[in-house]
Amino acid sequence: xxxxxxxxxxxxxxxxxxxxxxxxxxxxxxxxxxxxxxxxxxxxxxxxxxxxxxxxxxxxxxxxxxxxxxxxxxxxxxxxxxxxxxxxxxxxxxxxxxxxx
Amino acid sequence: xxxxxxxxxxxxxxxxxxxxxxxxxxxxxxxxxxxxxxxxxxxxxxxxxxxxxxxxxxxxxxxxxxxxxxxxxxxxxxxxxxxxxxxxxxxxxxxxxxxxxxxxxxxxxxxxxxxxxxxxxxxxxxxxxxxxxxxxxxxxxxxxxxxxxxxxxxxxxxxxxxxxxxxxxxxxxxxxxxxxxxxxxxxxxxxxxxxxxxxxxxxxxxxxxxxxxxxxxxxxxxxxxxxxxxxxxxxxxxxxxxxxxxxxxxxxxxxxxxxxxxxxxx
Numbered sequence: 001x002x003x004x005x006x007x008x009x010x011x012x013x014x015x016x017x018x019x020x021x022x023x024x025x026x027x028x029x030x031x032x033x034x035x036x037x038x039x040x041x042x043x044x045x046x047x048x049x050x051x052x053x054x055x056x057x058x059x060x061x062x063x064x065x066x067x068x069x070x071x072x073x074x075x076x077x078x079x080x081x082x083x084x085x086x087x088x089x090x091x092x093x094x095x096x097x098x099x100x101x
Numbered sequence: 102x103x104x105x106x107x108x109x110x111x112x113x114x115x116x117x118x119x120x121x122x123x124x125x126x127x128x129x130x131x132x133x134x135x136x137x138x139x140x141x142x143x144x145x146x147x148x149x150x151x152x153x154x155x156x157x158x159x160x161x162x163x164x165x166x167x168x169x170x171x172x173x174x175x176x177x178x179x180x181x182x183x184x185x186x187x188x189x190x191x192x193x194x195x196x197x198x199x200x201x202x203x204x205x206x207x208x209x210x211x212x213x214x215x216x217x218x219x220x221x222x223x224x225x226x227x228x229x230x231x232x233x234x235x236x237x238x239x240x241x242x243x244x245x246x247x248x249x250x251x252x253x254x255x256x257x258x259x260x261x262x263x264x265x266x267x268x269x270x271x272x273x274x275x276x277x278x279x280x281x282x283x284x285x286x287x288x289x290x291x292x293x294x295x296x297x298x299x300x301x302x303x304x305x306x307x308x309x310x311x312x313x314x315x316x317x318x319x320x321x322x323x324x325x326x327x328x329x330x331x332x333x334x335x336x337x338x339x340x341x342x343x344x345x346x347x348x349x350x351x352x353x354x355x356x357x358x359x360x361x362x363x364x365x366x367x
Contacts, residue, residue: 020146020149020230021145021150024153063127065138067223071124
C-alpha cells in the first residue's frame with residue numbers, strides 16, 4: 001500500500017509539471033489533475049484510500065504551482081472525491097463495477 | 102462497539118487537526134515552500150515547456166499552411182510600404198534623438214532590462230513563471246515586456262530565483278491605456294484566457310478596428326508607449342455611457358520565450 005501511495009504522489013508531481021510546462025502551449029480545456037482524481041475515484045474499490053491520497057497530493061502540487069493559498073485546491077479535490085463517492089453509492093455503472101471487484 | 106466508534110472519531114479529529122496545522126504552516130512559509138519546489142522542478146518544467154512548444158508549433162504550421170501563400174503576398178506588399186516608411190522615419194529618428202538629449206531620457210535610459218525565460222504557466226490562470234527573481238533585482242509590480250516592447254504584465258510574486266508574472270489578460274489586471282496617434286484614453290481589463298477588454302471609452306470618441314492600443318502613463322503603473330494589442334470588435338450602445346472593445350493582444354505565450362523585466366534605475 002505504501003508503494004502505491006508513493007507512486008500516486010510521484011504521478012501527481014509529474015502530472016502537474018506536465019500540465020504547467022507542456023500543456024501551457026495549448027489552450028487549457030480541463031485540469032488533468034482533476035480528471036485523474038475523478039478517474040481514480042471511479043475505478044477504485046469503495047473503501048480504498050487512493051482517491052483521497054490522490055486528491056491531497058494533486059491538490060497540494062496544484063497549490064504549489066498556482067497563486068492561491070495552500071489548502072485551496074486540496075479542499076476542492078477532496079470535495080470532488082467526497083461528492084463522487086456519495087453519488088457512486090447510489091449509481092451503479094456496469095463497466096466500472098467490473099474493476100471494483 | 103461504541104468504544105471503537107468513539108476511538109475512530111477521536112483519531113479522525115486528531116488527523117483533521119494535524120492536517121489543518123500542516124496546511125497553516127505551509128501558508129506561513131509559502132514563499133520558501135514554493136521556492137523549494139520551483140528550484141528543483143524548473144529544469145523538468147523547462148524541458149516540458151520546450152517540448153510542448155515544438156508540438157504546438159507543428160500543429161500551428163499544419164493549420165496555417167493554407168493561409169501562408171496569400172499571407173506571403175500581403176507581406177511582400179507590406180515590406181515595400183514599410184521600406185518607404187522607414188526612409189521617412191530615419192529623419193524623424195534623428196530629430197527625436199536630438200529632442201531626447203535636450204528634454205529628457207527614453208525608456209532604455211530609465212530602466213535596466215533583466216532577461217528571463219518562461220518556464221511554466223499556471224493551470225487556468227493567466228500567470229506565467231520566469232527563471233529570474235530577487236537575486237537579479239526583480240521586485241513585485243515591475244513591468245514585464247517582450248523584445249518588441251510589447252507589455253506582457255507585471256511581476257506578482259518573487260522568489261530568490263523565480264518570479265510569477267501576472268499577464269495583462271489576467272482577470273485581476275486593469276491598466277490605463279491610450280489609442281496610438283489619438284487623444285483617446287481608456288481602461289484595459291483582463292478577462293482571462295488571453296482576452297482583454299477595452300472599457301471606459303467615451304461615446305463620442307472615435308475608435309476603429311485595428312487601432313493600436315498602448316500603455317498610458319496616467320495610472321503610474323507602467324511607462325508610456327508599451328504596446329498591448331489591436332482593437333477588435335467594438336461594442337457601442339445608445340444606452341451605455343461608454344464604448345467597449347475587444348483587444349487582440351500582441352503577446353502570445355506560444356510564440357514568446359524570452360521576457361524582460363523592467364528594473365527602474367531612478
